[in-house]
């Protein structure tokens with residue numbers, strides 16, 4: 001008996017009892033469906049986090065004043081500046097793995113433009129910063145080294161600031177804005193990044209040369225750097241090495257004894273990212289467990305209904321044997337029926353999961369991502385469940401005695 | 410005379426129950442030549458069905474030999490017996506045994522499915538077979554849409570579709586009225602004329618009249634074995650019509 005006719009017979013047999021077949025595979029449908037939907041959400045979230053970190057710049061280290069370990073005593077990281085302006089140059093010159101260095105001074109400011117007023121975060125930095133943080137420009141461009149050293153009054157605006165001062169998406173290059181009442185010429189508008197991984201609006205920012213910032217916005221401090229230092233490296237491996245290098249260098253420069261703790265913190269975004277990934281790994285394992293249990297329960301349901309089906313169709317089995325079906329033909333017929341049943345369940349489950357994921361992403365704006373591998377895995381394991389749990393009823397059918405089977409009422 | 414197509418010698422069949430042994434066949438010998446139309450008669454429990462099951466390769470004798478078309482089949486395994494049933498034999502049952510909710514054509518195609526015949530040839534032969542039994546216009550009808558006589562015709566079409574050497578029928582007219590029974594016997598006689606060997610079991614002497622040999626069984630043994638000139642079923646039908 002060829003495979004195609006066997007499939008046809010199986011499908012027809014299942015269609016005769018549509019409701020029963022459906023109820024039988026409901027367990028598999030719900031199990032597979034929920035796993036597909038949850039994995040889709042999990043994968044979507046993972047991709048979203050990854051995208052957010054990519055936007056911030058991946059091979060990135062942030063150095064802040066103050067020790068993480070003793071923050072309680074010292075009043076928190078960054079409260080008392082310990083980083084020196086000369087540290088920036090030292091990191092650039094005395095390390096192997098650091099490719100870019102830029103200071104970042106931040107302060108909340110009032111910004112005025114075209115008669116409108118907006119409170120935003122001003123950032124004083126150097127041109128390399130744009131590269132380290134993957135900032136690109138929608139209009140105009142960054143300031144240069146000369147602007148930094150001459151303390152030029154030029155500014156780069158983030159998209160949100162432009163929206164609030166000049167109207168949505170306006171080209172503000174050439175306009176003048178006043179930051180804390182000091183006039184600055186707008187020379188660039190940053191391309192938008194949207195929400196940062198931390199949840200803040202990354203585009204709500206105005207950037208000015210570090211020198212200008214220290215002189216006109218922050219004031220006061222000379223020797224100490226009242227912010228953080230951003231460092232870029234070429235690869236994730238280099239980033240790790242750079243972290244060790246910087247720690248060693250800064251300890252030496254700050255003349256810390258061996259028994260003294262660091263008076264600065266070097267943190268990496270990669271660490272934060274991988275911590276997030278580990279969380280989703282646990283979640284994935286949990287989902288796999290749920291899937292396994294639901295497939296098992298579904299499989300038992302299939303075995304049960306197949307046993308019922310074999311009993312109901314005893315006469316049919318007897319007849320098929322009488323006219324020439326070998327035991328193997330009967331075995332395959334029922335195994336295939338179980339496989340078709342389970343696979344249809346798996347398929348409907350994938351459809352359900354897909355539907356739920358699509359609904360969630362359109363209704364709640366949740367990011368979802370259907371992984372074809374998971375779909376293949378779900379279908380494959382459904383089919384396997386069909387084989388596994390269909391084998392016993394099919395074997396029972398194939399061992400029937402044709403005479404008794406034909407006489408069965 | 411030609412070699413027997415069915416040759417059973419000293420068949421014994423014993424059913425072992427928990428504490429009793431039922432000896433359904435106690436040494437039956439029967440040789441049937443190609444083209445013969447044999448009826449087996451006997452009281453209930455005399456072993457007719459047991460005999461038919463062994464002749465039909467659905468069961469194996471406890472002892473004795475059974476040669477079908479020249480080869481010994483009493484010792485074959487389940488798979489080989491299935492192949493023999495498929496290639497050499499055709500079955501007609503008292504209760505028709507058609508697959509429910511399945512068209513006449515598909516029912517008739519079933520033996521060819523297990524013989525590995527391709528779809529196109531299956532359709533063609535099934536249609537030809539149904540035309541032969543006079544149901545060429547009922548191909549798509551399911552058993553529920555057919556009368557008892559028509560259902561039995563479908564069963565006969567199914568039995569002959571793989572071109573068997575022997576047709577075995579256990580009380581094929583048991584569920585039919587007398588007129589329809591004669592129609593079915595006319596069909597069997599026609600098949601017999603085309604060379605197929607037919608063995609059927611019946612309770613009714615009227616039905617046995619249409620066959621050319623009557624084997625009487627009692628208590629698991631052959632009581633008598635008589636060759637006769639059969640009554641022509643078509644003539645019997647014509648007479649019935651005149652009488653009306």
Ligand SMILES: Nc1ncnc2c1ncn2[C@@H]1O[C@H](COP(=O)(O)OP(=O)(O)OP(=O)(O)O)[C@@H](O)[C@H]1O
Nearest residue numbers: 424431432433451452453454455456457458459460
């Ligand atoms: N599977 C079985 N197990 C035990 N005993 C059986 C079995 N099949 C048949 N018998 C016994 O064997 C004997 C012969 O039975 P069989 O069915 O061959 O009779 P039969 O001539 O066909 O009767 P009927 O005309 O009623 O159909 C009976 O006594 C019956 O009870």
Ligand SMILES: [Mg+2]
Nearest residue numbers: 457458459579
């Ligand atoms: Mg009987």
